[in-house]
Amino acid sequence: MSDHTHDHDGHSGDRRDFLYLTAGAFGAVGMGAALWPFIHSMNPSADVLALGSIEVDVSQVEVGQRITVKWQGKPVFIDRRPEKAITEARETPLSDLRDPQTDEERASRPEWLVVIGVCTHLGCVPLGQKASEDRGEWGGWFCPCHGSHYDTSGRIRKGPAPLNLPVPPVEFLSDNQIKIG
Amino acid sequence: MSAGTHKPVGTGLVKWIDTRLPVFSYLQKEYAEFESPKNFNWFWNFGAILTFMLVLMILTGIFLAMQYQPNTGLAFDSVERIMRDVNFGWLLRYLHANGASFFFIAVYIHIFRGMYYGSYKAPRELMWILGVVILLLMMATAFMGYVLPWGQMSFWGATVITQLFSAIPLVGDLIVTLLWGGFSVDNPTLNRFFALHYLFPFLIFAVVALHVVALHTTGSNNPIGVDPKGPQDTVKFHPFYTVKDSFGLAVFVTIFAAVVFFAPNYFGEPENYLEAAPLNTPAAIVPEWYFLPFFAILRSINFDIWFIEAKLGGVLAMFGAIFVLFVLPWLDRSPVRSGRFRPLFKWFFLIWLLDCVVLGWVGARAPDAKVIEGVEWLKVIHIGYLSTFWYFFHFIILLPLLGIFERPKPLPKSISEPVLGGGTAAAGAASKPMEKM
Numbered sequence: 001m002s003d004h005t006h007d008h009d010g011h012s013g014d015r016r017d018f019l020y021l022t023a024g025a026f027g028a029v030g031m032g033a034a035l036w037p038f039i040h041s042m043n044p045s046a047d048v049l050a051l052g053s054i055e056v057d058v059s060q061v062e063v064g065q066r067i068t069v070k071w072q073g074k075p076v077f078i079d080r081r082p083e084k085a086i087t088e089a090r091e092t093p094l095s096d097l098r099d100p101q102t103d104e105e106r107a108s109r110p111e112w113l114v115v116i117g118v119c120t121h122l123g124c125v126p127l128g129q130k131a132s133e134d135r136g137e138w139g140g141w142f143c144p145c146h147g148s149h150y151d152t153s154g155r156i157r158k159g160p161a162p163l164n165l166p167v168p169p170v171e172f173l174s175d176n177q178i179k180i181g
Numbered sequence: 182m183s184a185g186t187h188k189p190v191g192t193g194l195v196k197w198i199d200t201r202l203p204v205f206s207y208l209q210k211e212y213a214e215f216e217s218p219k220n221f222n223w224f225w226n227f228g229a230i231l232t233f234m235l236v237l238m239i240l241t242g243i244f245l246a247m248q249y250q251p252n253t254g255l256a257f258d259s260v261e262r263i264m265r266d267v268n269f270g271w272l273l274r275y276l277h278a279n280g281a282s283f284f285f286i287a288v289y290i291h292i293f294r295g296m297y298y299g300s301y302k303a304p305r306e307l308m309w310i311l312g313v314v315i316l317l318l319m320m321a322t323a324f325m326g327y328v329l330p331w332g333q334m335s336f337w338g339a340t341v342i343t344q345l346f347s348a349i350p351l352v353g354d355l356i357v358t359l360l361w362g363g364f365s366v367d368n369p370t371l372n373r374f375f376a377l378h379y380l381f382p383f384l385i386f387a388v389v390a391l392h393v394v395a396l397h398t399t400g401s402n403n404p405i406g407v408d409p410k411g412p413q414d415t416v417k418f419h420p421f422y423t424v425k426d427s428f429g430l431a432v433f434v435t436i437f438a439a440v441v442f443f444a445p446n447y448f449g450e451p452e453n454y455l456e457a458a459p460l461n462t463p464a465a466i467v468p469e470w471y472f473l474p475f476f477a478i479l480r481s482i483n484f485d486i487w488f489i490e491a492k493l494g495g496v497l498a499m500f501g502a503i504f505v506l507f508v509l510p511w512l513d514r515s516p517v518r519s520g521r522f523r524p525l526f527k528w529f530f531l532i533w534l535l536d537c538v539v540l541g542w543v544g545a546r547a548p549d550a551k552v553i554e555g556v557e558w559l560k561v562i563h564i565g566y567l568s569t570f571w572y573f574f575h576f577i578i579l580l581p582l583l584g585i586f587e588r589p590k591p592l593p594k595s596i597s598e599p600v601l602g603g604g605t606a607a608a609g610a611a612s613k614p615m616e617k618m
Contacts, residue, residue, distance in 0.1 A: 036269075037273065038244050041247070041269050041273055045248075045262070045267040045270070046266035047262060
């Protein structure tokens with residue numbers, strides 16, 4: 001190669017180098033384009049995406065009662081919070097929180113808290129949906145796997161979990177009809 | 182082999198690996214420096230094309246298997262879900278379904294190439310036999326794959342083909358029950374066909390590896406069937422045949438893509454878009470086109486041969502049509518490989534090729550249909566008798582006799598001679614500057 005890095009017009013580089021590089025680049029792009037349908041076929045399909053939102057009738061839920069619904073394969077906790085729980089959640093100073101977020105940001109209608117019931121540590125479902133279960137030191141949820149405590153706004157207060165229980169997209173279609181997703 | 186004999190190739194990491202595991206020196210030896218006859222024509226492209234198709238079929242198959250449900254209650258709908266809901270699912274399925282057809286197109290051309298140029302003759306008999314094993318495995322794989330969508334043709338094709346084994350005396354029915362895992366084609370059958378359809382391509386891959394090892398031991402045949410006499414008769418596999426194979430592959434894949442994108446159901450059967458109905462046989466059960474000649478042979482034996490009943494006779498003839506290929510290297514007694522130098526064989530081969538097409542035509546039609554409108558006495562089955570007879574007559578009678586009575590044309594002394602018109606030495610001298618280019 002070294003003896004013809006200059007052609008007879010004195011240009012540096014080599015026609016063959018150029019051909020190798022362009023052919024190689026073209027091949028790589030073609031290979032990528034050919035592989036994309038294979039890879040993309042593993043992404044969520046149309047029928048899976050169609051289950052992206054659910055509507056929940058909450059007319060039967062009493063004050064103080066929590067229900068669990070399934071959304072995108074995950075449990076979603078719907079909590080009709082009593083006044084005491086709302087007050088506790090709203091009066092907690094942000095400085096006490098590991099993942100600071102106000103309760104107003106998390107629950108647009110104070111009575112209804114909707115969170116994804118998956119611990120942000122390693123994905124277990126926390127306890128606390130039934131009154132008989134351990135709800136942790138802050139009266140929200142308690143994850144039995146590694147001992148994370150969540151408050152009445154679903155915010156992380158103690159234990160290994162780094163983040164609050166996430167709030168899914170929630171829309172109130174009417175007073176008794178919640179659209180999740 | 183002593184540790185000192187292996188000379189690693191490359192530098193740096195490549196050399197480090199090659200010292201311990203000779204993958205790079207293997208590639209260098211078998212695919213870069215490998216000497217191949219310099220006179221290959223385009224028919225020698227199909228080995229590379231088949232390798233590509235096998236890899237494509239395995240790849241699309243694995244991704245389809247991620248979406249497919251091998252259960253009689255779910256299979257048909259899961260295929261429709263692949264077509265409608267899975268991202269690029271339609272592309273994967275059409276590539277896979279049409280890929281089967283193009284795999285067979287390529288393999289049949291590859292086989293015909295081997296037959297015309299005498300590639301099965303010594304010392305390549307085992308390579309040829311391994312090729313016939315690959316063909317049988319491909320047929321089994323294709324058949325079981327066609328059952329998986331669980332359409333009407335899937336179900337009834339499976340029912341009919343598995344019942345071929347019921348023709349075996351005494352144990353036939355037991356074998357069929359064993360194949361089905363029950364008393365009809367049902368969920369256990371679908372389950373095991375899916376498992377085996379996934380397994381067989383890897384068996385094919387293993388036999389292909391042996392086929393290639395045999396090829397790289399004996400070297401390739403070539404259009405004149407005369408062994409290379411020295412380096413003047415060969416070129417290095419890379420870049421000469423890697424480039425030629427790539428170009429041929431591009432042409433083949435272009436035609437394949439045209440069918441996949443513009444006529445994806447051309448080779449398909451509309452009936453198979455109806456879900457399997459075990460209580461309702463379709464009016465006509467027709468196999469995929471690549472099985473039609475064998476289907477025609479099966480149906481043409483509709484008479485008892487001495488003590489062999491028609492049913493068993495048809496099955497034996499159909500399997501015999503493939504098994505006769507195993508002994509082809511010993512049926513063809515002619516010492517000359519290439520059909521180019523065999524004035525009689527050349528024509529009889531073409532007649533046999535035409536006979537295969539006629540058998541395909543017969544297989545696609547009802548046996549009692551008229552061949553020509555208005556001619557009552559000539560039925561499709563009569564053409565079937567004739568073409569089935571000729572198929573076996575060619576192999577069992579003609580080929581051995583041709584080896585004795587045919588007078589072949591004089592063979593060139595070397596591959597270079599017909600090109601350059603000189604002897605081996607002159608050709609060697611003349612070809613030297615060409616290799617420098």
